[in-house]
Amino acid sequence: MQSVTIGRYLWQRLRQLNVKYVFGVPGDFNLQLLEQLDEVDGIEFVGTCNELNAAYAADGYARTNGIAALLTTYGVGDLSALCGVAGSLAEHIPVVMISGVPPMFAIRNRLRIHHTMAEGDFDNVRNAVRQFTLTEARLTPSNASQEIDRALRYCWQERCPVYLQIPSNLSYLEIAQASSPLTRQYASYDKRQHQLIIGKLTGRLCQAKHPLLLVDMDAERSQMAIQLQQLCDRYQIPYASFSTGKAILDESSPLWLGYYPGQTDDTLNQYLAKADFILATAPCYIEGSSMVATQDLPVEETIYLRGFDITFEQQTFEGICAPVLLNQLLEQSIECQFDIPKQPPQTRSSTSFEGPLQQSKLWEQLRHYFKAGDLILGENGSANIALQTVPFPKDCHYLSQPIWGSIGYTLPALLGSMMAAPNKRHWLFIGDGSLQMTVQELSNILQKGLKPIIVMLNNSGYTIERYIMGKSATYNDIPQWDYHLLLKAFAPDIEFTYQNVTTHQQLSEVLDALDETKASFIELKLSAMDAPERLKQFGPSVALFDYGPRGPQNK
Structure with missing residues (x-):
């Protein structure tokens, strides 16, 4: 029987599940795995600006591709990624989290080393990640093939993240090559x-x-x-x-x-x-x-x-x-006849798209530019709340994070989704506060030649929080940036289009002239309290739920 190294075995099995990209950040405990990744055809590493962004990107990739892989280094990398992995668990997204961990002799002898609490405990990080993954394993030569296959099958069938630790001195040890490929099989049933x-x-x-x-x-x-x-x-x-x-x-x-x-x-x-x-x-x-x-x-x-x-x-x-x-x-032959309700015919809105930008008209204006097959991402806050009730054309796909609700998620998720489907037109709608959370990943998006349409709602802070509490509080303000200059800094040699829009007429002109051969960044200038009607209702209901009828929102 042929043999293969543990690291190569892992990457081959992931490739068999149609994982073509692994998102992550290099670290000294996972560098050997990156060397082995280069040995396997058809799978590449995508380095992100930090581990949290890597986790979000892997989540976005999994939603479009079906399954994803995330690579971190022990301790600092694992815990930095954990918020994103928790979101994948909450939203049932299959992500394989792979951590390069200290060598096995260091673990067994409880050595005090970097990226730890320096007390010899190598289970604390494992226990932390265990709470947010469906299953986990620390690989050894005796269990590697069984545990890798078990975890990957579990991840695919149960639609949740799993966690594999690989000690840095073991990934080059050899195990038996698998006798058959790993496939995307349905779970067993009665x-x-x-x-x-x-x-x-x-x-x-x-x-x-x-x-x-x-x-x-x-x-x-x-x-x-x-x-x-x-x-x-x-x-x-x-x-x-x-x-x-x-x-x-x-x-x-x-x-x-x-x-x-x-x-x-x-x-x-x-x-x-x-x-x-x-x-x-x-x-x-x-x-x-x-x-x-x-x-x-x-x-x-x-x-x-x-x-x-x-x-x-x-x-x-x-x-x-x-x-x-x-x-x-x-497959059944069912004879049935139903009374189908008649829907009123859909007519194009008679709204006049003129004057300063207002969210009461914005989303109706935008929806007419969506095309069949588009993939649309809506960031938590105004964008997601508004888009949830905007009908999409046939074969459109929507990507958001309504349960975990981590702001900033959609920008790295855009990177992941576009790596999975680069020929599909992607729209991202995101607020300025969310963008500032994970904005570094714009550099990856631009420098990889991806061509999304990014629409940023600039309302000078956290509008959704203002409607919950603190309408004029400074804690809901954010720093004001020059986004055009920021894009140039992130990708100085890449062509893109940037537009600053303040009126509905300008928006129509910009969207009519979209150049899909380049990435587009459209900054919409909105007033701080302009929001979709559903958000205006949502905020007070959240305040009541969170703080009760005698809460500070009533002062």
Whole structure:
């Protein structure tokens, strides 16, 4: 049997899962792994400006590619990346976190060395990262092949980050080469359980007159978005999206009824009132959205489908694999006829896009420039809150971080996503406060020749926080930068376009003349308190939740 080094084995297995880029920062405990990475065809290292940005970039890459890898060095690198890894766990994103750690003799002999607390404890960092990953392992020659394969399969199938530590003096030791490639396989499931559930689902669907699908973000994470769209299209089943499940299904289809819970008198709620078959795919109820509880959905009519289980008739059935189950459902011959609600025809807005920029008109103006197939990133705050209710053209994809909500996430995530799909047009909408958190990664984006359209909302600080508390407080202010000069500093030899826009007329002119052969940076100048209406409502509700009715927001 052929042998291979531990490091090479790891990189080969990742490449077999279609990981082409590894994001991270070099450090003395992982340099040997970077040398070994160069030995494997089809996989490259992408050095980022810091480990937090690397974690965000890996997250963005995984959302577009399916799975990602992150490389850190022990201690300082691991803990710097941990916020980003925690976000991947919260949002069910498969990222393989690889840490080069001190040599095994140092660990065993509890030596006092750099990047540690200098007390000989080499488990404290491991224990910290363990809280935010699904599984972890410290590799040795005796366990490396088994643990690498176990962790990678787990990461892919469970859609969550995993953590591997590789002692720096072991990665060049040899182990047996794998006998077969690692593939993106679905998780195992119980065939009899599937047969039982298919029978129940087809029976319920055949009896229904007003079925409805409600889709949330884990429908995409659990790899069932394609099947759900096919199911709705084939049987003409109306569907709606949770705000955290934006653009997973086609928002341009006449079957799409909008965003749940919607308005009291809209088509969705009128149809929901008479729905007799509701399939809710992996809903995520958090206080930051309007879906705090499921109490508004009728118990008897609602079926909850998650990656590995399904609940209906107040009973949960384990041992399923959702994408396989839906494929099997699509193979059934179902005779049904539903009463489909008629949507009012969509008309182009009659809003006059003139005068100083205002968010009340901004997003309606922007949406007409989106094209089918665009990938759109919305940073937490004004951008994400506004974009959540802007319908997108067919085959658009939306990338945001609504649960973890770490500001600054989307700029490095843009780097990762564009490395995964460089030929797809990318838009990033981000506030000035968020941009300043992770702005260094603009240098990577520009110098790698990537050509995103970055739209920065410059409202001189943290507008979302101002609506929660401190409208005029200086703690919500940020330093004022010259972003044009900053771009030149980051990429002095790269051509890009920069525009400073203050009016709706200017914005139309800039967007009409977009040059997609270059990266574009569009700075929108907005007043500090200009915000989407939903944000204006969101802020006070957060203050009430966080501080209570006697909180300082009422002073």
